Amino acid sequence: xxxxxxxxxxxxxxxxLEDISITMDQGEVVAVLGANGAGKSTLVNTMAGIIPAxxxxxxxxxxxxxxxxxxKVVGEGIALVPEGRMLFNQxxxxxxxxxxxxxxxxxxxxGALQQTVYDLFPILHDRRDQKAGTLSGGQQQMVAIGRxxxxxxxxxxxxxxxxxxAPIIVDDMFDLIVRVHEMGIGVLVVEQxxxxxxxxxxxxxxxxxxxxxxxxxxxxxxxxxxxxxxxxAM
Amino acid sequence: xxxxxxxxxxxGSIAALSLILAACGxxxxxxxxxxSTGGSDAGGSExxxxxxxxxxxxxxxxxxxxxxxxxxxxxxxxxxxxxxxxGREVEWVxxxxxxxxxxxxxxxxxxxxxxxxxxxxxxxxxxxITAAMDVAERNEMVFPQHSATLTYAYDYDRHFPLFASxxxxxxxxxxxxxxxxxxxxxxxxxxxxxxxxxxxxxxxxAHGHEDAxxxxxxxxxxxxxxxxxxxxxxxxxxxxxIAQRIKDADPDLLWVGALGGDSPALxxxxxxxxxxxxxxxxxxxxxxxxxxxxxxxxxxxxxTLYEPQEPYLSFEGGQDVSEMFTAAAEEAxxxxxxxxxxxxxxxxxxxxxTAGVEGAGSLDQGEIADYLVNNSIETVLGEIDFDPEQxxxxxxxxxxxxxxxxxxxxxxxxxxxxxxxxxx
Amino acid sequence: xxxWIQALITGLLLGGLYATLSLGFSLxxxxxxxxxxxxxxxxxxxxxxxxxxxxxxxxxxxxxxxATVPIGVALSLGLQWFVSKxxxxxxxxxxxxxxxxxxxxxxxxxxxxxxLRRIPTENNPWLSNVLSVGPYTMPVVQIxxxxxxxALCGFSWWLLQRSRAGYAIRASVENxxxxxxxxxxxxxxxxxxxxxxxxxxxxxxxxxGILYALSPASALIWVPVTLAVVLLGGLANPxxxxxxATALALAESFTRQFADPSLAQLVALGILVIVLLFKPSGLFxxxxxxxxx
Numbered sequence: 029x030x031x032x033x034x035x036x037x038x039x040x041x042x043x044x045l046e047d048i049s050i051t052m053d054q055g056e057v058v059a060v061l062g063a064n065g066a067g068k069s070t071l072v073n074t075m076a077g078i079i080p081a082x083x084x085x086x087x088x089x090x091x092x093x094x095x096x097x098x099x100k101v102v103g104e105g106i107a108l109v110p111e112g113r114m115l116f117n118q119x120x121x122x123x124x125x126x127x128x129x130x131x132x133x134x135x136x137x138x139g140a141l142q143q144t145v146y147d148l149f150p151i152l153h154d155r156r157d158q159k160a161g162t163l164s165g166g167q168q169q170m171v172a173i174g175r176x177x178x179x180x181x182x183x184x185x186x187x188x189x190x191x192x193x194a195p196i197i198v199d200d201m202f203d204l205i206v207r208v209h210e211m212g213i214g215v216l217v218v219e220q221x222x223x224x225x226x227x228x229x230x231x232x233x234x235x236x237x238x239x240x241x242x243x244x245x246x247x248x249x250x251x252x253x254x255x256x257x258x259x260x261a262m
Numbered sequence: 263x264x265x266x267x268x269x270x271x272x273x274g275s276i277a278a279l280s281l282i283l284a285a286c287g288x289x290x291x292x293x294x295x296x297x298s299t300g301g302s303d304a305g306g307s308e309x310x311x312x313x314x315x316x317x318x319x320x321x322x323x324x325x326x327x328x329x330x331x332x333x334x335x336x337x338x339x340x341x342x343x344x345x346x347x348x349g350r351e352v353e354w355v356x357x358x359x360x361x362x363x364x365x366x367x368x369x370x371x372x373x374x375x376x377x378x379x380x381x382x383x384x385x386x387x388x389x390x391i392t393a394a395m396d397v398a399e400r401n402e403m404v405f406p407q408h409s410a411t412l413t414y415a416y417d418y419d420r421h422f423p424l425f426a427s428x429x430x431x432x433x434x435x436x437x438x439x440x441x442x443x444x445x446x447x448x449x450x451x452x453x454x455x456x457x458x459x460x461x462x463x464x465x466x467x468a469h470g471h472e473d474a475x476x477x478x479x480x481x482x483x484x485x486x487x488x489x490x491x492x493x494x495x496x497x498x499x500x501x502x503x504i505a506q507r508i509k510d511a512d513p514d515l516l517w518v519g520a521l522g523g524d525s526p527a528l529x530x531x532x533x534x535x536x537x538x539x540x541x542x543x544x545x546x547x548x549x550x551x552x553x554x555x556x557x558x559x560x561x562x563x564x565x566t567l568y569e570p571q572e573p574y575l576s577f578e579g580g581q582d583v584s585e586m587f588t589a590a591a592e593e594a595x596x597x598x599x600x601x602x603x604x605x606x607x608x609x610x611x612x613x614x615x616t617a618g619v620e621g622a623g624s625l626d627q628g629e630i631a632d633y634l635v636n637n638s639i640e641t642v643l644g645e646i647d648f649d650p651e652q653x654x655x656x657x658x659x660x661x662x663x664x665x666x667x668x669x670x671x672x673x674x675x676x677x678x679x680x681x682x683x684x685x686x
Numbered sequence: 687x688x689x690w691i692q693a694l695i696t697g698l699l700l701g702g703l704y705a706t707l708s709l710g711f712s713l714x715x716x717x718x719x720x721x722x723x724x725x726x727x728x729x730x731x732x733x734x735x736x737x738x739x740x741x742x743x744x745x746x747x748x749x750x751x752x753a754t755v756p757i758g759v760a761l762s763l764g765l766q767w768f769v770s771k772x773x774x775x776x777x778x779x780x781x782x783x784x785x786x787x788x789x790x791x792x793x794x795x796x797x798x799x800x801x802l803r804r805i806p807t808e809n810n811p812w813l814s815n816v817l818s819v820g821p822y823t824m825p826v827v828q829i830x831x832x833x834x835x836x837a838l839c840g841f842s843w844w845l846l847q848r849s850r851a852g853y854a855i856r857a858s859v860e861n862x863x864x865x866x867x868x869x870x871x872x873x874x875x876x877x878x879x880x881x882x883x884x885x886x887x888x889x890x891x892x893x894x895g896i897l898y899a900l901s902p903a904s905a906l907i908w909v910p911v912t913l914a915v916v917l918l919g920g921l922a923n924p925x926x927x928x929x930x931a932t933a934l935a936l937a938e939s940f941t942r943q944f945a946d947p948s949l950a951q952l953v954a955l956g957i958l959v960i961v962l963l964f965k966p967s968g969l970f971x972x973x974x975x976x977x978x979x
Contacts, residue, residue, distance in 0.1 A: 078867050098866040107868075114864045116857040118975060123853045130854060131869025179868060322903045324800030361903075460948050495948040497907045499898070502696035503942035506689065522802050523899025530813045535823050548802045551899060556807030596801055 029053045030075075030106070030183050030214065035084030035094075037067075037074050044070040045238045047084070052231070054182055054214040057205065059225045059232035059249075061218075061259065066235040068218040069111050072185040075216075076108040077101030088183075103131040107181035111188045111218075113172040117161025121152055124160050124171055128178030137180070145174035148207065166197040173204065183214045190221050202228055222259040226250055234259075310351040311625070313338075313615070314379030316369045316394065321361025323387045325522065325548065326604055330386050330408070331356065332594060333601075333608035336586040341612075347619055359385055363393035370397040380625050381615055388412050388463050395421055404630045406614045408607040411463045414471055417653050420631045422618075424611045426567060426643055426659035432470040434658040435565060436480035439543055442563065442662040442674035443515060444484075445685050451541050454481045455490035455513030457504060457528065464519035464545050465493070477517060489513050498524070501531035509537040520544040525562070526555035533558050549670060550598025559665055561686065566663045567643050568606020569672050571680045578640035583609040602670070610641035689943055692822055697939030699824060701932035702832030703897075707890035707908060708915040709838055709927050710762070710883030716922025716972055717859055717879050719776050720769050724783040725887055726905040726912075727790030728761050732891025733900050734798055740809045747810055747896045748827065751889065758888025759881050766880035770873055787905065795902035804899040812896050831893045835928065838886045842924035845882075846973055851875060859974040910951065914958040918968045926970030934958070 030052050037045040045067045052058040060068050073079045075086050077098040086093045088104055096104070107128075116124050125145055129138045146153040149170040155163060160171055169189060176184055186205065190198045202224050209215045219225040226232065232249050234242040242254060249255050317334075318327030338354050346352055355377055359366035366385050373379045374397065382398055384391050384407030391410040398405035399418045406422040413431045416423070428434040443450050456478055458468040470476030481488055490511035492504060505528065508516060516539040518525055525547040532539065543563045544552060552559050568574050570584040584601045587609075591599035615630075617639045622629035635654070639646045648654040661678040663670045664685055672678050673685040707729060714720045732754040740747040765786070769779055807813055812827040846852040858865035858872040865872060898904075914934055919926030937957055938950040945953075961969060 076867055078863050097871075099869050099871045102867060102869045110864065110867070114861055116853075116860050116864070118860055119853055119857060126850065127853055127857055127865075127868055127870070130850070175868070320795065320800065320903070322901070324795070324903065325802045325901055328800045493946060493948045495951065497951075498947065499907070499911075500696065500700050500938065500942060500950075502700075503693055503939055504947055506692055506943060510689075522901075523804055526804055526807070527897075527899065530807070533814055534816045534825050548899075551802055551804045554804060554806030554808075558807070595799060597803065598801075 029087075029089055030216075031085075031087040032071070032075060033085045033087065035071070035074060035086065036082045037070050037079060038082045043238055045074070045235075048235070048238075048240055050233050050240075050243070052183070052214055052216060054212065056230045057209050057215045057217065057228055059217050059219060059229040060235065061220075061222050061225065061232055062235035062241075064220070065237070067238040068235055069187050070238075071235070072108065072187050072216065072218055073110075076106055076185055078108075099131075102179050102181070105180075105182035107176035107179040107184055109169075109172045109176045109184065109186040109189060111191065113168045115160040115168055115171055115175070117159065119160060120157050121160055121163070121171055122156040124175050125152075125156075125178050128175035129180075131179055138178070141178050141180065145177055148177075148204075149174055165192050166194065166200075169193065169201065173208070177208070177211075177213075181213060183216065184208060185216045185218075187218045188220065189217065190219065190224070198224065222255070308350050310353040311347050311381065311619075312353045312355055312377070312379045313381045313383055314355045314357075314370070314373030314377060315383035316357045316359035316366045316373075316385045316390070318361040318386050318390065319358040323361040323390075327361070327386045328594075328596070329591075329604045330608045332590045332596075333583065333587050333605040334383070334612060336583070336590050337609055337612040340582055340586060341616065347616060348623070348625075354383075355379055359390055361387065361390070363387075363389045366390040367393040367397050370394045374401050374403065381619065382406075383611060383615060384408060384410075392416075402627055404615065404618060404627050404634070406611045406618075408611040409604075412466055412471075413653070413655055414474060419650065419654070420627065422614055422634055422648055422654055424607050424614065424641075424643070424646075426646065426656060428658045429652040429655035430474040431655075431658075432467050432474045432476040433480060435467055435660050436475070436477040438658060438660050438662060438674070439477065439517075439563075439565070440480060440484055440486070442685055443541065445674060451486070451514030453487040453489045453512075453514045454517055455508055455511050455515070456488065456517045456519070457490070457492050457494065457508065458519030459521050459524055460493050460495050461521055464521055467545060468517075468519040481517075486515075494524075496521070498527075501528050502535075504528065505531035505535055505537070508532065509535055512537075515539075515541040515543065518542065518544045518547075520547045522546075522548045523551055525552045526559070529555050529558040548598075549600070549602055553598070553665065553668065553670070560668070561665060563662050563664045563673070563685065564670075565660050566603045566670075566672065567659055567661065568601070568603055568610070569661075569663060569670065570601050571672065573678060573680075574606070574642060574644075577642050577644055579609055579613055580642045583642050606642050610643045610646075613641045614639055614646070688821055693939045693943040694936065695822055695824055696943075697936035698932060699828040699832055700939060701928075701935035702828065702835040703890060703893055704911055704915055704935050705835040705839060705928045705931035706831060706886050706893070708912045708919070708931055709835075709842065709924060710886045711912055712916045712919060712927050713842065713879050713922050713924075714762075714766075714883050715916065716920075716974065717855055718766065718769070718876055719859075720765075720774075720779040720783070721776060722765065722783045722883075723780065723909075724761075724765060724786035724790065725883070726908055727787040728758055728884070728887045729891035729894060729908070730794060730900070730902070730905040731761075731790060732758055732888045733895030733898075734794055734803070736892040736895035737803050737805055737900060738798075740805050741803075744809065747805060747812055747892070748830070750895075751892050754888040754892045755885055758886075758891070759884035762880040762884030762887070763877055766876050770876060791902045791905060798900075798902070800902060802899050802901050805896065810896060827893065827896055831889075834886075834889050835931075838882070838889075839924040839928040842882060846922070846924070851878065855879065856974050910955060914955060918958055918961060918970070920968050920970035921972035921974075923970050923973050926968070930969065 032050045035048045062068050074081050081094045125142055190201050231245050317331050318324050338352050342351050357369040382403050385394050388410045391407045395405050404420045408424040413429050468476045525544045574580045587601035587605045588599050618630040618634045621633035635648055635650050643659050647656050649656045661672050662674040664673045671683050673683050711725045714722045735754050736750040739745040739750040815826040817824045817826055854870045855875045858870050915930045919930035934954040937954045941950040941953045
């Protein structure tokens with residue numbers, strides 16, 4: 029169980045998140061929705077340990093994560109696919125993947141993990157010795173997801189995975205999220221593409237200006253007139 | 263945590279700044295005074311006579327600056343133990359010029375106009391001396407100085423040079439060198455190879471100046487064959503190629519326009535390629551380092567104006583400088599604590615200003631200058647007659663010393679040797 | 687012909703010294719965002735320790751590495767700790783390390799005075815220990831220096847390009863946040879780089895102590911050539927450092943042999959200027975291309 033309780037995050041004096049509480053477990057795909065600047069990226073970055081919280085907690089099976097040094101969080105089982113991919117562009121695809129597994133105690137698994145990623149993304153196998161920065165947007169997104177998978181996470185936090193991708197590829201991306209989930213990983217998806225995200229998630233939260241505006245199951249959100257008017261243009 | 267990182271970067275800047283300020287303080291950034299008060303025997307309740315000057319206590323010239331500091335301090339102590347000057351104690355107001363001429367000039371200005379020193383004594387290093395002398399001239403103060411070799415540049419009538427080699431020193435020093443080697447008669451070197459540091463002082467002696475010839479020309483005038491002429495920069499890091507060129511030219515006499523550590527480095531490079539000099543001369547080496555070079559330096563000659571041996575020990579103050587400087591240098595931990603040319607020059611410079619003041623009976627700069635010009639002055643270098651016709655330069659007192667059996671001893675001219683030692 | 691080959695040999699050997707001295711400076715600049723002027727103070731201190739132990743205590747000068755290498759490593763680690771704790775930016779490191787250089791110079795001159803120091807020949811067997819191959823001579827200590835340079839540059843290249851730690855370091859320099867997100871502890875890796883720098887600067891310093899006369903002000907003699915090597919070679923690029931050091935040393939050596947020795951450094955720096963005019967980023971790519979922050 030991954031929980032966020034009363035989380036507040038500030039950038040200097042500016043409030044980015046206030047008293048956010050969400051939960052998810054490993055068997056779910058959870059959506060975090062909202063407009064630009066609502067605080068979605070802040071939320072996942074804080075959960076991944078790269079931004080400090082002002083107050084509140086991030087709990088993984090009851091154990092608090094927010095006080096850990098940021099390089100220790102991934103070892104607990106949370107991996108991040110950040111907005112904008114943020115690959116190590118000067119390293120090759122294979123090296124990016126290997127670094128994804130940097131935190132693993134048992135390095136003998138790395139080969140098998142890499143194979144899993146290549147099975148998921150065959151084209152990456154072809155391009156494994158190519159510098160990551162030279163790939164197309166869609167392929168880079170694959171590397172970003174693959175890198176996170178190499179950390180053998182229990183929870184995967186994905187920040188706007190469809191951003192900047194060509195429409196044809198966007199569909200593939202959402203299919204991919206489902207496949208990853210079927211591997212037994214709890215997926216938290218931050219997205220602006222509300223329609224497609226609602227198709228694949230189990231539950232969702234809606235953030236507005238740093239606070240939690242709505243939450244509910246997929247059906248409840250789809251049925252909500254607020255959601256439909258604001259985000260689905262209906 | 264944002265607040266903490268701001269605090270840390272402020273802390274960082276303060277730490278960085280204080281590191282720099284601490285460093286400036288410890289390396290005596292040109293403003294720390296270092297007064298030397300003398301002993302207690304100087305009578306009277308009057309104020310001390312203050313002598314102002316700078317020395318290179320830090321920077322590239324500091325190695326020799328240190329020698330002059332020790333020599334000066336010992337002299338002042340000796341003077342105060344022996345009645346002082348005009349019955350008053352003497353105080354040396356010494357500032358660090360950091361081997362920099364501008365710093366030197368600024369410090370002399372300060373000494374004269376703010377510290378109101380009564381007398382001046384020159385710094386070490388030709389460039390610093392030149393800069394300081396301008397200041398002295400503007401203030402019409404007597405300026406005794408001990409080490410500038412660029413003699414042609416100085417025409418201030420109240421400057422008194424103690425590097426006693428005549429106004430055309432590039433010629434006189436050169437003649438002395440080759441006269442010394444001529445003593446070998448049939449064995450005298452016929453070919454010469456010149457390897458010269460680009461520093462103006464060494465370059466001047468080697469190559470001369472418009473009207474005054476240097477050693478290269480003097481060698482040619484005497485019918486010697488100049489088989490190599492190479493310059494090297496002050497901070498030379500590699501002697502291999504130069505050594506190779508010397509070996510190829512194979513001169514009878516290797517003439518090295520050396521400063522400081524050049525000589526042992528060159529000799530090491532020569533021994534590495536298996537070439538031994540048959541005769542070798544080094545212009546201004548650090549004597550301790552040259553002696554430390556071992557076997558390869560045996561027979562090396564150099565210039566000197568004072569050595570701790572007869573006849574110098576019998577000159578005025580010759581014994582005092584040797585004893586007192588050696589003791590002070592050993593206590594300070596100098597690796598080579600022998601009183602030789604540099605210490606002797608320093609002592610002689612102090613003797614000059616002292617003699618001038620005592621002789622004139624006053625601190626009036628004009629009267630001091632008159633006395634010095636019109637009287638012979640007894641110093642550790644010998645008797646000195648400043649000649650106003652030659653910009654206060656006088657004859658050539660330069661002698662040649664040689665490393666024999668691991669020790670320096672004077673070999674030329676005969677009247678400056680102990681027991682008639684000769685060059686080999 | 688013989689002169690050409692001898693000059694080539696001399697240049698290669700000198701290049702070994704330049705490479706050993708420049709490697710640490712390049713690594714800390716390129717990977718640790720620290721322009722470390724105290725590097726030259728560390729080398730100077732190592733030189734003086736080598737001098738002191740051989741002259742006063744009679745140790746073989748090369749054996750003094752047993753003392754100087756730990757000192758170099760300790761100083762480098764200490765500096766890295768300070769820089770990471772205080773979070774100085776690159777300009778701040780330049781200022782702070784320059785201050786540290788002055789402090790080291792002052793401390794050295796306090797203990798060893800301003801006097802020129804040189805290991806006397808009787809304590810320094812390495813001055814005469816020479817390998818002769820036909821008409822060509824090579825001082826053994828410089829051969830060892832060349833070996834050290836190759837080993838250090840080679841190891842650094844292997845570390846950065848072929849090892850897991852190397853990818854991790856390069857990733858942290860390119861994107862520190864994401865590197866942390868995947869468990870890379872940049873602090874520990876920083877200490878690894880600092881240690882390598884410390885080992886190499888100590889070796890360079892001891893070699894300088896064996897070969898040259900020392901004075902407290904002499905640390906600065908080595909700055910221009912080191913900067914040239916680092917700028918030509920690409921930041922933190924060990925192969926670039928090795929090749930640039932060799933090229934500059936060869937340029938100097940040929941100038942000394944066939945032209946005016948006083949022009950040697952000028953020729954080398956002239957080459958640097960010309961290359962930078964055409965390729966401002968140097969002849970080799972830096973190990974990590976970073977846009978300035």
